[in-house]
Amino acid sequence: MFCVENAKWTIASQKFGFAKGQSDSSVNRALGETIPVFILEKINKNLERNVLPDEVCSRKSKELLKTRQSLFLQLSSAYQKRDALFLENISQNALEKKIREEEKNIKEIQKKIDDNLQEQNELILKTETQLEQIHSNDFSNNNNSEFELYKKLFKNIFKNEESLIQKEQIVFYQNDYSVFYEPSEKTKQMSPLSKEFADEIFSKNINTLITGTISRYADYLSVKVEVILYPNAKVIGSFLEIGSIDDLDFITSSLASQIVPVLTNSMPVKVNVKINPLELKNITKIYIDDVLFNSNESFILESGVHNVQFVAENYQTISTDYYFEGNKQYFIEASLKEKKNGQITLALVNPVFGDIFVNGQSVEQETNRKSKITINGNEILGEFLCEDGKSAFFYIPQKQLFENNFVSINPKPIDREKYIDTRRKWMYGSYSLLIVSLIPTFISAGELNNAVKLYNDGVWEYNKAKPYENIFKVFGGISIGCGVLFVFELIRYFYAANSVLPQKAKNVPESKQIIYNQPFENPSVKELENQSKNENDKQNQVDDQSENKVVNENNNNSGNINIEIDENLNEKDDETTIIQ
DSSP states (O other), X not given: OTTXXXXXXXXXXXXXXXXXXXXXXXXXXXXXXXXXXXXXXXXXXXXXXXXXXXXXXXHHHHHHHHHHHHHHHHHHHHHHHHHHGGGSOOOHHHHHHHXXXXXXXXXXXXXXXXXXXHHHHHHHHHHHHHHHXXXXXXXXXXXXXXXXXXXXXXXXXXXXXXXXSEEEEEEEGGGOTTOOOOOOTTTTTSOTTSHHHHHHHHHTTOOEEEEEEEEEETTEEEEEEEEEETTTTEEEEEEEEEEXXXXXHHHHHHHHHHHHHHHHTOOEEEEEEEEESGGGTTTOEEEETTEEESOSSEEEEESEEEEEEEEOTTBOOEEEEEEEOSSEEEEEEEEOOBOOOEEEEEEESSOOOOEEEETTEEEOBSSSSEEEEEEOSSOEEEEEEOTTSOEEEEEEOGGGOSTTOEEEEOOOOBOHHHHHHHHHHHHHHHHHHHHHHHHHHHHHHHHHHHHHHHHHTTSSOHHHHXXXXXXXXXXXXXXXXXXXXXXXXXXXXXXXXXXXXXXXXXXXXXXXXGGGGSOTTSSOHHHHHHHHHHHHHHHHHHHHHHHHHHTTTTTTTTOEEEEEEEEETTOOOOOOOOBO
């Protein structure tokens, strides 16, 4: 099963032409080649086409027609061969025998034609039935009883149904989006919708052809693109875009985004919405891809990735990006949470000159060492920035974001890139020193082993072998020292690399808050450092108590979106996806 190659659905493009009356210049010819390449380049991704039964039917019908044409030629030849027997000078018995043989051959050919026609009729009836079945799977049909669901389940257990909608991988002509389809001399002047052109292009296994016409006036272009489906030579999409010749990226991107849904033949989906609390149902605005939808209960979308956003006054806005697969029904349950605006106090453990930024916005300092920060329930990522460009990041989690809370940070602004680079150089240097020190250590170890062997064999005396042991101890000690230095520098490097992570704010107990109300000029810096050192030892114990105090108050503060796939109209297994 895994070795079967996926079916391919090939797309090709011709060079775009210019409207009548437009000059045939080198610039225009270059545009006719550049624009279709840019369009195909922008859809150069892993796409699949949903092939409906009528498209499959047209392909099979084309093959059946080819077979019938061949059989009809064989039938004509058989009749001519039979009639020519009467002109031969043979006996009556021989003539009758040969005629019976030709009649048998004629009947076999006629039977093959009849079987072909029957297969064609059955294909048409099957296609009509499948299309009716697809259209009968209305998204709003959600009233099946439990008995009907079980009946359908057991029916499908013993029935191996083929999918009504096939999927084929979209590929480019000759696997290269920059290669144009060049028709033969016979069909070069024919319309892409003519029968001869359709037969030729379908014989090259091309399913879709993109053609275009360009109109140019000064520096502005109007590009009209048509997407033609074969073998029926049917225009399945016609698109237009106007723009400047200096902004071809806009023109081609716009046309590509319009062409992709036609290429993929995307199926629609139905989305049902439930908003909690229920009283927000009529005041919540739902945006799909930044477009406001009027209905707050259900709506129809094209399959694909969509951004869903829920907006209500005085409530937190929540959104998610989700891939909605075609021919399914989805239920979205959005739980909105009230905005809890307030203020907390952020204090500096050590007096450091600089500016404080919270979520990208500057914070006005209340005194020398503390500031008031407005909160809305979302966690805070801040930065302390000095005048010389050195910075330090800090982080305030949601559990600390409640009205009148008092937190502190101990910023240590440094040039972190330079700091990490310095520690990395020291780490590499100590490692190189360790490797170099191992060379004499290994050599001395080998010399020592040789000396020990000679001493044990009675060849050398003790005084001659003893110096080798001393030499090994010296070089071995140096290697051990280099190894300790390398481990030390490695730890320092890890510490430096870890310094880019934001510092977590700490809760300040009420007994210590009075210290931050004083200007830092009054107490000495050394006194403040001693105070902050003692505070840091006690704050860890206070954190646990404060976190327990607010854990219930701030639980699930930002809301969530629950998306559930309720029904697969192709009768696959049900799926459930939750995004929070």
